[in-house]
Amino acid sequence: MNGHPNLLHVEPIRTLAGRAVTPSSKPETQRAILAATLARGRSVLHNDLRCVETSTMKNACRAVGAVIEDKGGYLEIHGVGRDLRPDRRVIDALGSGLVFRTFAALTSFAPSPAVITGDAILRGRVMKPLLDALTQLGARIDCVGEEGKAPVVNWGGGFRGGRCVVPGNVSSQFITAIMFAAPMAELPTEISIEGEILSVSYIRQTIAALERAGVRVDVADDYSLIRVHPGEYRPAEYRVSGDYTSSSYLIGAAAIFPGTTVLENMNSESLQGEYAIIDVVRKLGIEAHFDDTHNRLTLINRLPQLAGDYEFDASDCPNIVPTLAAIGAYVKGSFRVVGGSITRLHKSPRIKAMVSELGKLGVDIRGLFKGSVYDGFEIHGRGEDYAGGVQLSSWGDHRIFMSLFVASLRCRRANLLEGYGDVNCSFPDFFTQFARLGVQCHEVGANRAQDSEPALLQEA
Structure with a gap:
């Protein structure tokens, strides 16, 4: 409590x-913070939500080099682009599944190893499908404790892209995490989503954030296949709506x-x-x-x-x-x-x-x-x-x-x-x-x- x-x-x-x-919307705020961090230069988020889980996202982004300033009614973010350099070897997602999952993926492109962890509840949540998919793409990730659970160490070095498979009925955050990391790969990344696909609206929100930042995304009509192309995130201006x-x-x-x-x-x-x-x-x-x-x-x-x-x-x-x-x-x-x-x-x-x-x-x-x-x-x-x-x-x-x-x-x-x-x-x-x-x-x-x-x- x-x-x-x-x-x-x-x-x-x-x-x-x-x-x-x-x-204001928590998922929109978190996605905009991520996209702004991955762009090199200044982005602005209007009407952002300030709560524990968005603060956790900001702290994780600061840990890889982003400069984030809380202003009156907006955030000003100076992103790092591809130059992810964790100044702390441990990124603590606390209770945020989205922070843990996105940084488990993004630190694939850090030049040195990083540990991503969270609180007791998060350490009990399912992570294996995401870790398996990142491994299919060429990432090097090991679980520190229980297999398929947080915490993990990502050894960095990047992944080339290619194809991975993710179940559609466990967590849309697995898909979001891979999509945010994918533009930094050398090749297009194809995410094949198997079975029933739940929480499609969160995938749509991720696509909107990526496209706002200039990333090209191709999506099958039924969302069973998503292709994210290599590219650079561009600084942008975001306006967050009510949650x-x-x-x-x-x-x-x-x-x-x-x-x-x-x-x-x-x-x-x-x-x-x-x-x-x-x-x-x-x-x-x-x-x-x-x-x-x-x-x-x-x-x-x-x-x-x-x-x-x-x-x-x-x-x-x-x-x-x-x-x-x-x-x-x-x-x-x-x-x-x-x-x-x-x-x-x-x-x-x-x-x-x-x-x-x-x-x-x-x-x-x-x-x-x-x-x-x-x-x-x-x-x-x-x-x-x-x-x-x-x-x-x-x-x-x-x-x-x-x-x-x-x-x-x-x-x-x-x-x-x-x-x-x-x-x-x-x-x-x-x-x-x-x-x-x-x-x-x-x-x-x-x-x-x-x-x-x-x-x-x-x-x-």
Whole structure:
């Protein structure tokens, strides 16, 4: 829990209304930082997200020579081009899978060996398909501990290019990592993606970042083959849009309460797969109106109750699977989500986590399986509030915490949630924005004894 052993007391509310600001996109920020680092010269990123995982990306890029300055509302980056020279032999990705995976690939082109590592959760995550693919291309990488897991040592020296094979149903970050390194190879790099391809929207975002920097990418219509050509990254100017995964918690709360909610930093033009949260709430009967001129989204819930039978495919928007579970708990009828198998490989087994924790609230939820793995869930909601008054676990995952926070708002009694410090991974002012909508919460001791003067977490 990142040094937060205490619990969060989440006060229930009856209505939700007001104005809040959605954070900028984490994946867009991270990709722009990478592309700017790999260009020689000055690039500018407007409206970047500043959180633990983007700071981790910046620190990794600084470790190979980039100069990155945090300005008011933008980043100024002086990139190193191909001249990757780790000033520290160890690059720590902390909990960021994207940082670990991209630097495991990029350090193939460093002139000296580099160790890439991460925290305990990251060291347990699957890395073998990426390491195998890089080895197929000619990279020299060894695992320091458990085979196929972090940490690794990349011995450098480059790879020539050629063809590699990557499974499409484990992590799109494997593909992103190879694509970012590929322009530095002597020959074109072909990435053959086998089987079902999940999270295509993240691959599209990577392609957009590369093309913005002048890299040529050829893509098969079904994304089964991607060819990245050798070339130089060019300095560029980037503008980061609002993050639809982070917005899903605000949107989800707006969906389960009557009222009008206005979200700033939101635009309807987006490559993010998690834009699907807009389609979901519209199908539930929530009005969603964009003002792209002012980057604003207005949500209006005129419904006394969410009701109906629904099924949603989350294969291209996996990060909102926990949010959908929180919403579905308050829909009277059948609420099914499928296509979420990839989430078992995220920071926690997310479907299993939400089934377990919502079950503690009394939600009628069961997991749906594809073979032996969780692929989704089905909820039979009563369309009414739950008693609450229970303690819920985040499973060490910021997205599980934020989804359970939303679900807790409509309970009759306050719930106690652990793991609240982890919102800094992607949504540092989570509590500030919810406070603007009328939500109150405070920290209590782990023994459930409320402090005499509880500290409101509006600025946490």
